Amino acid sequence: MRYQITYESTYRYSAPVVGNFNRLRMRPRSDGTQRCEHFDVSVTPKPDRLATYEDLFGNEVTELLVAAPLQRLRIQVDTTVATTEPMPPPDGSWSDLQGERYRAAAGAYRYHPYAYLHESPDLADLVDEVRGGTPGETLRNVTRIVHERFRYEPGVTDAQTTTPSFVALGAGVCQDFAHLALALLRSHDIGARYVSGYFFTSPDGPDGTSAEVQTHAWIEALLPVDGDSDPVWFGTDPTNAIIAGRDHVRIGHGRMYADVSPVEGTFSGDAESTVDAHVAMRRVPTAAEDLVAG
Numbered sequence: 245m246r247y248q249i250t251y252e253s254t255y256r257y258s259a260p261v262v263g264n265f266n267r268l269r270m271r272p273r274s275d276g277t278q279r280c281e282h283f284d285v286s287v288t289p290k291p292d293r294l295a296t297y298e299d300l301f302g303n304e305v306t307e308l309l310v311a312a313p314l315q316r317l318r319i320q321v322d323t324t325v326a327t328t329e330p331m332p333p334p335d336g337s338w339s340d341l342q343g344e345r346y347r348a349a350a351g352a353y354r355y356h357p358y359a360y361l362h363e364s365p366d367l368a369d370l371v372d373e374v375r376g377g378t379p380g381e382t383l384r385n386v387t388r389i390v391h392e393r394f395r396y397e398p399g400v401t402d403a404q405t406t407t408p409s410f411v412a413l414g415a416g417v418c419q420d421f422a423h424l425a426l427a428l429l430r431s432h433d434i435g436a437r438y439v440s441g442y443f444f445t446s447p448d449g450p451d452g453t454s455a456e457v458q459t460h461a462w463i464e465a466l467l468p469v470d471g472d473s474d475p476v477w478f479g480t481d482p483t484n485a486i487i488a489g490r491d492h493v494r495i496g497h498g499r500m501y502a503d504v505s506p507v508e509g510t511f512s513g514d515a516e517s518t519v520d521a522h523v524a525m526r527r528v529p530t531a532a533e534d535l536v537a538g
Contacts, residue, residue, distance in 0.1 A: 245328070245490040246281075246530045249442060251321040253507070253521040260313035261513030269440070269496045269506050271304040272325040276477065278494060282324040289314060301437075301503060303496035315515075326530060327490040333478040335380040336468030341433050343468075346475050350435025350466050352499055367411060371431045379434050383465045383480060386428045390421055391485035403501065418461040418483040419501050425463050425482040426500070435466035437497045439479060440504040444491040444525050453527040459506055462488050464497065493525075 251270060272280040285306055287294070293309040310317065340346055347354070374389055376382040397415040405413075407427050410420040422438055429436040443460040446452025462481040469475060479488030488494075496504040511517075 246326045246528045248526045249323045250524045253319050255317040255519050257315045257515040257517050259515040261511040261515050262313050263512040264310040266308050266509040268306040269303050270321045273494050277330050278327045280325050284322045286320045288318040301498045329490050333380050334467050334469040335378050336470050340468030349475050353435040353437045374428050380467050386425050387480040387482045390425050390482040421483040422461040422463050437464050438500050439497045441495040442493045457523050457525050
């Protein structure tokens with residue numbers, strides 16, 4: 245599958261502001277099941293500084309600075325990305341988690357402020373319930389149970405909501421579903437990371453070719469492979485109880501949302517600000533699909 249994605253945001257300020265600085269994490273990753281074929285950032289007014297670098301988690305970050313006074317800032321990001329379905333997940337054993345190769349690959353993704361939910365009497369039963377015969381089965385259980393037990397409801401949580409608070413509320417958004425799933429997996433010493441990106445769902449159903457979407461969140465778990473092979477990252481979407489497949493476009497990953505916030509910004513000035521943001525996704529044929537159609 246190939247997608248053309250356009251992100252547009254317009255910031256408006258009630259009075260002139262200066263030193264407008266923004267940090268963007270919007271370039272789709274080129275690894276695993278996807279490849280970024282085109283990426284372009286345009287800014288109005290023209291920035292005094294536009295630079296890119298790679299963060300600690302391997303995500304490309306674009307920084308832009310407009311120093312002069314302004315009351316309107318427009319950012320547009322155009323990208324084309326090709327995706328494929330993932331291979332079936334491996335089903336290595338629990339003992340494989342203790343190997344040096346696995347622990348090195350998992351690194352910081354084994355830890356989280358709320359990783360050990362079994363220490364909370366209210367959550368211990370949930371931690372026990374998701375454990376399966378293998379890490380892979382545990383991932384499947386986490387994806388299903390988080391989806392079944394919690395309600396998707398925008399507006400009841402925000403970016404600062406903690407995992408225990410989400411569990412107490414019983415409802416939240418994709419970010420909350422992902423954070424809980426990560427904590428459950430890490431409670432069983434499974435390396436897991438937060439993924440930020442886009443999930444294509446068209447109002448026209450499975451045959452739809454375009455849609456307005458929002459930033460979405462899901463997870464990837466590091467699953468062991470029997471034998472001497474390296475462990476494999478495998479993605480699932482606990483909000484929708486599905487495997488993260490070709491309709492999921494990954495922008496970045498980290499330990500939690502704070503590591504991969506798509507847009508962060510600051511400015512100097514005594515002004516109120518508003519933002520109008522939109523993301524449009526459009527399916528376009530791949531070369532192989534063009535060949536079949538011809």
